[in-house]
Amino acid sequence: MKIVIDPGHSGPVEPGACAGGVRECDVVLAIGKLLAERLYDAGHEILLTRAGDIRTNGLAFRAELANANKADVFVSIHANSAVNPVAHGTEVYHYPGSIQGKRLAACLQARLVAELATADRGVKTADFQVLRETDCPAVLVEVAFVSHEAERQLLTGYAGQLAAAVALADGLADYFVGRAEQGT
Numbered sequence: 001m002k003i004v005i006d007p008g009h010s011g012p013v014e015p016g017a018c019a020g021g022v023r024e025c026d027v028v029l030a031i032g033k034l035l036a037e038r039l040y041d042a043g044h045e046i047l048l049t050r051a052g053d054i055r056t057n058g059l060a061f062r063a064e065l066a067n068a069n070k071a072d073v074f075v076s077i078h079a080n081s082a083v084n085p086v087a088h089g090t091e092v093y094h095y096p097g098s099i100q101g102k103r104l105a106a107c108l109q110a111r112l113v114a115e116l117a118t119a120d121r122g123v124k125t126a127d128f129q130v131l132r133e134t135d136c137p138a139v140l141v142e143v144a145f146v147s148h149e150a151e152r153q154l155l156t157g158y159a160g161q162l163a164a165a166v167a168l169a170d171g172l173a174d175y176f177v178g179r180a181e182q183g184t
Helices: 024-041 060-068 099-116 149-156 158-182
Strands: 002-007 045-048 073-080 090-094 120-125 138-145
Touching (some): 002 024, 024 158, 060 073, 073 158, 090 099, 099 138, 099 158, 138 149
Parallel strands (some): 002 045, 002 073
Antiparallel strands (some): 090 138
16 A cells, blocks of 8 residues: 655644654654554555655645555644643544545554553544645544653653554554455
8 A cells, every 4th residue: 555654744844742842743753754664564655744854834745745646545643732731642633524534543543542552532523734635545643742741751752652653553454454345
């Protein structure tokens, strides 16, 4: 399968959520690279929207990359944040009305919550640009909260990053098996 992995944000131009000296863009890039390695080793064709810091805060190119390459799925990886430091857990978004996006989101959510032992904040819909403009099933994953001290440690440690990548890879495998069984 052709999978586009989108480590959210860009680095210096738009780092995403920041807490405790940690930038969202850095932790999601680390998870994205680990996920890319696992999926490549499993025989998938992988495209990353970024492999390091980039000098743009634009979003359109992310969906355009997936569309131009006729990707089978698009996975945007993020770390959540909240003003309230006790907010925690994992949630995965899909575009409203996307049946395959909802199925993909459910597969990833289940694996992430099981692997990371995070609170299940559920599968949700959103009109995010990267979901709306991507032709293939697309999800935006909020792995955990960078603003929550314990989850920040999970997101910054290699073991936590690897666990997130493993969960995402397993969730994608679940999705592809289910899709094959449905004949889609």
